[in-house]
Amino acid sequence: MHLRSFTASLFSFILINLSNAQWNTKDFMKREHSLIKPYYGSGIDIPFWQFTGNTIVTPNHIRLTDDSQSKRGALWNSVPVSVRHWDLQVQFKVHGKGKDLFGDGFAIWYAKEPMVDGTIFGSKDYFQGLAIILDTYSNHNGPHNHQHPYISAMINNGSLHYDHDRDGTHTQLAGCEAKFRNMDYDTHLSVKYEGDVLTVSTDIENKAAWKECFQVKGVKLPTGYFVGLTATTGDLSDNHDIMSVRLFELDSPNNQIDEDRSNIVPSATFFEPPRDHIEDPKPSSLSGIKIFLLMLLGSIAVVACVVIGIMFYQKHQEKSRKRFY
Template structure:
């Protein structure tokens, strides 16, 4: 009797605990899992933008071609205050030393708007986690590329692409993530007003912290998206899967977060915006252009003088 009663009690406690722990679970309406159910370019709860194509094994935001943008956007607003987004992706291409531009993970008020920030809009409302693969060596920063950074925007900040966004980032880390034979993973976790970004780039099935920043206030009701872009340089930017988890919280949330503005308590120290020095070729080019213009002007003057003198000589001959 006692063993049966004990087993029943354990089963009841296990079932009860499972029922109470209802927040920490996968939410399919914000997730994107293989096999991608849908027909051709339609997948439930997701929209596509730009050059995005869907295959059986991945969703390619951009191919390894110049001047492409692509994006996927979740159609369901997020009502969860504490959440974790895991993105399985792959960046690869023919370039060995030169490649770009990169991709971004978004949690924003507006969706499906193409733009200059890795394929999405500038002056956005919300959060962007930016994976910049192209270094143009502009501005004063010491990090290498690829580089992961985060930006919180209330619609007033401009992402300075020429300076790798170092003027508005809240934190960042270097991340060698290109041309692996395996998939790479990134986690964006938002819990108790703390933003944490972790990666698994070496297929070790263990997370490595990129950065963690407190004092981040994000509204509920925004949308998740992933976008990518290429410019003069290019890469394949592939999304393999997205897993969204609603995190269990020990604190009861009473604040209405639906109408607050995104904000961050602090940013990294602002860097002076320094214009790029003009290259020696630029000076030489100006010199040659001016020299050619001068030769043309002098030639026109000489030809004009010769024609005038010839006309004058003909006029004199008429009087003799």
Template sequence: MMMLNMGLLRSALVISFFSTIYTREWNTHEYMIREHSLVKPYQGLGTSIPYWDFLGSTMVTNNYIRLTADAQSLRGAIWNKAPCYLRNWEMQIHFKVHGRGKDLFGDGFVFWYVKEPMQEGDVFGSKDFFTGLAVVMDTYSNHNGPHNHGHPYISAMVNNGTLHYDHDRDGTHTQLSSGCVSKFRNLDHDTYISIQYVHDTLTVAGVKLPLGYFLGVSAATGDLTDGHDIISLKMYDLSTPDDDILEDRINIMPSASFFEPPRDHVEDPKPSSLTTWKKVVLLVFGVITICGCVFIGGLFYTKQKEQQRKRFY
């Protein structure tokens, strides 16, 4: 197996990106929680899948669950019906992002652990001002503004319900520490992301998440497009007998001790509202106006010369 660690977020949330030439489990020593996992074969009775709900453009096939096709203005999501009460966990997502676009593509997908599941919205197909955790795989390549990173871009956000995800700025105003660039799009081999939440703390900062929230994945396309496929979701329980189980984790608010330094939101210059046809008309009108002025000026000049000649006779 070839494993490429594409960076860590400086928080208790450890995000690793893997690509592998062939499919193989990389976590076999922990216990996979069936009610929080989604693996082939997907179908249960009829078109339903046990423990999971669907929204929007989501389509289930034998080999993958397609959140969006490579088409404009789509939103799709899958949501786990069972609230998650694991204190420490790891989610492994096997996915594929693919599309025809070479330089322009988007928008991306998000792994969610939130209080309010099954709500469609503007944050990659799901609700803004959410309560909980979002891990964002942003592929939108046509950005302006002060971003010092490329795309696709992986970042995380913890929200207590009061923060807005600023899609025009990749969420950099509210992200946890620094994200990382990860070239996971249009690869010929399998792609995975591993999201680990263990003991609240990793070196620099901490993230505290309540128990009993819901897991999900959503994706969206806009004017730019990509196909977003989920092949599997595998949840592992990383809890140990030594974990503190006495602390009330049901009613706490999601929080994090380290965010990116805040920046002012500066609006991008508004593009011209003129269509190409209108621009052509204005250009033609401008040329005609200039030619008319030159013609009138020529007539005036000729008349002045004739009057000067008459004075000499």
């Protein structure tokens, strides 16, 4: 009787510990770098987070921009990330009324200087750190070999310019197409930095499973930078909604020795080969009416030339006949 009781107790103890082991992985989530609904109303501070621009806070999501022109919003974590290996998971939704024309997109940041307004989807150009850019701008700039929406990564030490007119393809580490816009459900993105390897994955098919977008080795990022999310609209627009942000601390790889990364400069050993910087064709300064008038005058000139040619030919024929009489 005592043996059965002991066995049952031991079995219950093992089950409890297995259950705790399964859920203990969530203990690695860094709450000071995470953002989980419900949120407070507009104008109320969010612990550990700051928002600027046209950002709107609702109980269920944080809207960086609404679906209207010339908007800019930002959401930044106010606590620097001290862990070296991490997985940043963002739950989001990009949607709007545009079917063929929409934009511009949003960016996820791990940057040295937070809360700095700028031209790269609402944040600073010549930044230091990592930018994951989710570009939805449907009116393509320059020659491309990919469609939009498009996810890309950029590492910057403060000296590189993001060429917005070329969608940043001259300085990106890697990228992939991802049709995350106007889904009926929320979409997810994982930015994992582990052992100097950057891996970006998506769940845009509502399968609760990650699908790798791209992976880049040889990426060196310092500790002490800030997580942020920014978005912009221009002539084209969309709603850019953030549902949640979770940052998980990862264990150090067994083959890597921990070192002080607080003062290193962001760098990467691999960049995609840059395309030739081809200038976009300049739009014509002529209005539609002027073009029509020029085409009309050109047509009249062609007709006049044909008529004159016929008249000249007829006179030439008459002179030829007179010579025979």
